[in-house]
Every structure is written in structure tokens, then in C-alpha cells.
Amino acid sequence: MxxxxxxxxxxxxxxxxxxxxxxxxxxxxxxxxxxxxxxxxxxxxxxxxxxxxxxxxxxxxxxxxxxxxxxxxxxxxxxxxxxxxxxxGSPLIVAADGKLLQNRAGKSRVSEEDVLEAARNLHGLERMDQIKYAVLELDGSISIIPKESAA
Amino acid sequence: MPSGIGDGVASKLMQMLKHLCDMARNNQSLERVRHDLQLEENLEQHKKGWMIQKIGWAILYIGLILAVAGIFGTGPVSYKTQVQNGNTIEYERFLRYEAETDMTFRLKDVTDSITLEIPQQYLQYVDVQSITPLPDRNRTINGVTTYFFHAGGTADIHCLLMAKKPGSITTTIKVNATPFTIAHQIYP
Structure with missing residues (x-):
């Protein structure tokens, strides 16, 4: 053995x-x-x-x-x-200024739905335009930084 | 597997890998973001990572296809049949450590008895768990274990084996003096 x-x-x-x-x-x-x-x-x-x-x-x-x-x-x-x-790997911004960064998100297999789900769960946000940044973290989770007006 | 088919499969796999590499290399324009976050985005590293990932996926799927084919045992590539003097042996070429496998001898025109001779060198790699039907007796002389059976006409002998040592083993097993040279690759 x-x-x-x-x-x-x-x-x-x-x-x-x-x-x-x-x-x-x-x-x-x-x-x-x-x-x-x-x-x-x-x-x-x-x-x-x-x-x-x-x-x-x-x-x-x-x-x-x-x-x-x-x-x-x-x-x-x-x-x-x-x-x-x-x-x-390193963290990656997948959405900025309320818009999904298609190439970055696509290559990381992150969809707009994933970003919106994280935004709802973490900050109670309702729409993409309320998101300043969405970052794909090392552990695969998505962290959301809301726009100041939405916070 | 015949070498012609093997070469064909290998070249197809190489083409697939090349295609995946090209796919990964193309369309790499990533959006540039000016941000005020305190994080280091190493975009070049990400690009390399995605390319390596694609190649890795290809290798994983190639491994899966090979596993289904039986290159790691239990599949069409692994099953072997040899026929000598009307007698047949069916066995598996690729074995896995501590996994069980069958080896079957199909004999024709048996007059009275069957002798099955297995070298002890083989038994160092493979453990004979059971033999059906049970042999009448057995003996070991000069490093060869011989099993004796009473039989007549057509007879099958089933051996349930278990690989007990990783490595490669090639040996000659004799059934009623008919030699069968078999080889196993035993994976850890």
C-alpha cells in the first residue's frame, strides 16, 4: 500500500x-x-x-x-x-458604474444575475445602476460597492 | 489499440488543444477600469490564468474520455481476449490498485483434466481471490503454482483477481500447456 x-x-x-x-x-x-x-x-x-x-x-x-x-x-x-x-489568482472588477463589464464577467463566468443577487443580498440594492463596483473576490464571492446615492 | 487509430486520436486531441489555445488567446481585450479601490488587478495574470484554465479543462476532458475508453481499467481498451489452440483467455490489461477484476479461461475439447499454471512472480502483483470451479488440488514447484481441475468437453474457469501492487507485470500463464502471455499495468 x-x-x-x-x-x-x-x-x-x-x-x-x-x-x-x-x-x-x-x-x-x-x-x-x-x-x-x-x-x-x-x-x-x-x-x-x-x-x-x-x-x-x-x-x-x-x-x-x-x-x-x-x-x-x-x-x-x-x-x-x-x-x-x-x-x-487576484480580485477582478466585473461591474463598474452600474454596468456589467461583459468580457471580464464572461471570462470569469459571472452573469448580471449573479451581480444583482449579491447586490440584493449584501446591500438590498434593486438595480444595476445603483452599483459602483462589483468585485469577484479570491474565494469566488462577489462583493458590491454601492454608489453613494444608493447607500 | 492499433497504433494507426492511436495516432489519429492523438492528432485529433492535439488539434483540439491547439484550437482551445487559439480560442483562449483570441478575444482577450478586457475593459480597462479606472477605479479608486485599493486592490491590485493583475489583468495579465488573469489572461494567462484563463488560457491555462481552458487548456486544463481540455486535459480534464481528455482524461475523462480516456477513462471512459478504459485506459485506467474497466473499458473497451482495457478488455483483452487471446485465442490459442481453440482455448481463450479474457482479462483486463489495465488494473487499479486493490480493485477486483475477472480473468476467464474458456477451454474446448477437454479430455479429462485441466491444469492452470500461474507463475508466483505474477502472484506478487495480483492476488487470486477465488477460482470457480474450485480446483481439486494445487501445488507450487519452481516458482509456479499449478491448479488441477477435473473437467471434460467445454469448460470455463473464472478467476477473481485483485491487484495488490502497482506497476507493470508481464507473465505467461499456461492452461493445459497452452501458453498465454498477458500484461497488466496496475495503477496506484
Whole structure:
């Protein structure tokens, strides 16, 4: 059986790669279906990590591996900004001055509906023209800065 | 898979990748925004990211197509059949660690008995979980385990196997002295 540390490393790196490739908007909103999808992914991951070995030792090794790699990745991100941009990207303005920036939003898979939903949820705004900026954040959420007249 | 078909598929996949790269490269004019927010928008990084994402999606889907085809086991590319002297072996070329698979021997014109010879080197990679019908007896001599069966006419022997060690293994299994050379690629 493969060493648990190596299994943990492979799973961590693969998940990081797949989630980065799938884009910020993937699984950013937890609709009921996406919640179920996340649960299925975690179940599949758990089986690949543990296999038939349910010993406490393996669990401790795997937890230490995952936390250790995550710590290492966060330290590298802190030290090299470029690495952070590669692994997490950077925020992106998707709407400005009441208008959706079509190319930016399209490429990030953000629709006008997504922006309006965030505007309603966060600030109780009613229309696009009340939005000064909408920013797609690193975690895939959309933050809204309302126009002063609408605030 | 015949190499001609393999080359065709590979060239089609390369064309698809090239097309996706071109698509990602084109139409990259992003709206410039003069803003007073304290945030660093690295547009060049975003453009590169979107391009890499598209290539990544293509690779993911290619991986999925290959998985459906059976390149990682359980699919048409993986299933193999060999026929020698009227005897047949059906097995899977690609296996996954700790996953079960079937290997079936179909024998014709059996007079009285069947001997199935499996090298122990093979058994280091693959565990024989069960054999149906059960052999009358077995013995191991000079690194070869031989199973003996009473049979007549047409007979099938089903072996339920489980891959227990990742790697590549090529071996020769003999059934009533008919040699079948089989190869497995066992994924971790």
C-alpha cells in the first residue's frame, strides 16, 4: 500500500490543481446540489486517502500531512506573491458604474444575475445602476460597492 | 489499440488543444477600469490564468474520455481476449490498485483434466481471490503454482483477481500447456 504521506500529498495537490483550473466560481455558491457535490467529493477523497487502513496512526499521519502541506503552501504564498497569484489568482472588477463589464464577467463566468443577487443580498440594492463596483473576490464571492446615492 | 487509430486520436486531441489555445488567446481585450479601490488587478495574470484554465479543462476532458475508453481499467481498451489452440483467455490489461477484476479461461475439447499454471512472480502483483470451479488440488514447484481441475468437453474457469501492487507485470500463464502471455499495468 502506498505511503500515507505520499497519498496525502498527491490528493492535496490534485484537489488544488482541479479547483484552480475549474475557476473561482465553481462551488463558490453552495446551492443544495453543489453541497451534495462537495459531500460526494469529500467521500471519494476520504476513500482514496484511507483505503482499507482505518488505523489511528494512518489518520494522524494524514491529518499531519494535509495540515503540514497547507502550512507550507501558505508560507510560500506569503514569501512569493507570484505563487499566491498563480494558486489563488487576484480580485477582478466585473461591474463598474452600474454596468456589467461583459468580457471580464464572461471570462470569469459571472452573469448580471449573479451581480444583482449579491447586490440584493449584501446591500438590498434593486438595480444595476445603483452599483459602483462589483468585485469577484479570491474565494469566488462577489462583493458590491454601492454608489453613494444608493447607500 | 492499433497504433494507426492511436495516432489519429492523438492528432485529433492535439488539434483540439491547439484550437482551445487559439480560442483562449483570441478575444482577450478586457475593459480597462479606472477605479479608486485599493486592490491590485493583475489583468495579465488573469489572461494567462484563463488560457491555462481552458487548456486544463481540455486535459480534464481528455482524461475523462480516456477513462471512459478504459485506459485506467474497466473499458473497451482495457478488455483483452487471446485465442490459442481453440482455448481463450479474457482479462483486463489495465488494473487499479486493490480493485477486483475477472480473468476467464474458456477451454474446448477437454479430455479429462485441466491444469492452470500461474507463475508466483505474477502472484506478487495480483492476488487470486477465488477460482470457480474450485480446483481439486494445487501445488507450487519452481516458482509456479499449478491448479488441477477435473473437467471434460467445454469448460470455463473464472478467476477473481485483485491487484495488490502497482506497476507493470508481464507473465505467461499456461492452461493445459497452452501458453498465454498477458500484461497488466496496475495503477496506484
Amino acid at each position: 502506498m505511503n500515507p504521506v505520499i497519498r496525502g500529498l498527491i490528493i492535496y495537490l490534485f484537489l488544488m490543481l482541479v479547483f484552480r483550473l475549474s475557476g473561482k466560481r465553481t462551488l463558490a455558491q453552495t446551492t443544495p446540489f453543489e453541497l451534495v457535490l462537495l459531500l460526494i467529493i469529500s467521500e471519494v477523497t476520504q476513500q482514496a486517502l484511507v483505503g482499507e487502513d482505518y488505523s489511528i496512526t494512518t489518520s494522524l499521519i494524514l491529518i499531519t500531512t494535509l495540515i503540514g502541506v497547507d502550512l507550507l503552501v501558505s508560507m510560500i504564498k506569503q514569501r512569493w506573491k507570484g505563487f499566491e497569484e498563480v494558486t489563488e
